[in-house]
Amino acid sequence: MAQSTYAVTLGILMAVRDSFCILLTALLAALLASCGGEGSVVEITRTRSVESLPKPPAAGATSAQRFGYERPAGTPSPHAAVPAAEAAEFPFAWTAPEGWRPAEERPMRVVTFAAGPNQEAECYVTILGQGGGGAAANINRWREQMGQPPLTEAEVAALPVIEVLGKPSPWVEIRGTFTGQSGAVLDDALLLGLVCPVDAFSVFVKMTGPASVVEAQRDAFLAFCTSLAWSPGANS
Amino acid sequence: MKDLLRSLYRFLSSYGLSCVLFLLLFLLTLMGTLEQIHMGIFDVQKKYFESVFLIHELFGVLPIPLPGAYLVMSLLAVNLLLGGLVRAPKGPAHWGVLLGHLGIVVLLLGAGIQYRYSESGNLTLYEGEQSSEFESYYEWELAIADASGEGPFTEYIIPGRQFMHAGDAGARTFRSPALPFELCVEGAFRNSRPQPVKPGDTPAGRVVDGFTLVSLAPDKQAERNAAGVYVTLRPVPGETTEAILWGLSSIPLTVEINGKPWVIDLRKERFPMPFAVALDKFTHEMHPGTQMPRKFESDVRKIENGIEQSVTISMNAPLRHRGYTLYQASWGPPDAQPGEPLFSVFAVVNNPADQFPLYACIVISLGLCVHFARRLVLYLREQSEGAAS
Structure with a gap:
């Protein structure tokens, strides 16, 4: 009995010794790693040859343009749905509301913003050619995304209208469960949308996210929509 | 000296050390898993599994110093090599166990090679x-290129690990004989957004061209972080240029120096592949x-x-x-x-040791087969001898 107690005690002591040695080694290694840092002046040693630059140069671009708060006049979005030559005919500008953060560029979109305290809401602008299928088709697609039944042509015609880019544009608010094409589901969501018909094209402005967040962004969204304006030099 | 080396050898090859190391690995795995309630997997991996030393906050209040899994596994490899192969008995009776230990050493070696040399994105x-290149999920780089001409272009790359540690206080200057300017990074933020400064605002950070960088808490999904840095270009001769570079900018900073347009971009680190994919x-x-x-x-x-x-x-x-x-x-x-065009995303991994787990499993399986086959033969022999007597 005494022997087994002695063996257990010895085992515990050895484990404590080993743990102490490991911790000491860790501290020494961490200390050595922190001493081995580079100086304040560093030579650039890595180079790479590329056929084309991933992002083309933009001489004279301001910080506001680089960060997506403004769009250089006459510069179409590289991912705009409308062919570049035709999109260049629509050089409109906007003012981003306070607190909105420019988000990563996405195809078909002119610009994307994240809004809300934790950037939970998304707002983006798209331009579609050939009227984009018409206001009713697009509004009903939005309603389908929110799990709501479609509206009739008469109901679409009765929607409230605000003036954007000089055109009366239907405004929609749809509450429901938002389902993205990837299958992502967001319960208690709110969609604010605007369809602005401009000649052969349609400009779509859409915001989706948790209802409470989008509700709080309603005024900002409206301000953003009405801030859309033709840039100098546009053929309006 | 000889005694000291002998003691060190005994310590590094001891069973006691193996037990303590396995216990530490268990604890690190448990703590690292539970910590994912509060932190993203990338940060947990860095803190618990790719470190030599860490401090774990028990219940958020009690700081406990611990060796990181990187150090623990390195010691385990040494321990297995010395204790499980060099010091262990070598007779035919032990071949199976030796093979098993060798397999675990191969597994640990593969993990070390993956940690040191693999690229993923x-x-x-x-x-x-x-x-013909892919980009990292988490790491950033600064790319500088002379944009004049039609190409090909030479990009001068500054890896993020050389400047992202700078925080909002550090400063580091980068130069190359091929560049007509020095680039000084004077503040780096792992997650940030540029914010316009209006007249009357008093932002905490520097203001450059009407913007300041607002530092944000790191996102739990580390790939969603948007890095930002303050940079100063110092051409010789010429006027200095200050700018903010932001990881989500769609337009790079373009500066004319000595009559040539230079493009400076903060972006996710890119890795070239020896082939292209269309x-x-x-x-x-x-x-x-x-x-x-x-x-x-x-x-x-x-x-x-x-x-x-x-x-x-x-x-x-x-x-x-x-x-x-x-x-x-x-x-x-x-x-x-x-009708919108869709994109396809491929996870790309370049791991020189990606087959090591397979090799390790084969060696370990072989070792176990040898060991248990020998035990079976011995058992059957004992049974037959018992029956005969």
């Missing part, structure tokens, strides 16, 4: 696009009546030295070539409208 392609077609199917994907796959062409090969990459059938593995990871945009 993603490649996003739209139909009709091709690329996406011909992306297809996805949903389960009937739902928005749940049933399958998605990409028909790609692998292009190398002008030779093209068609390959289909699907969820369980990656493309493996020259040490690179391309997995079908996802697709998007998540809220794409019908």
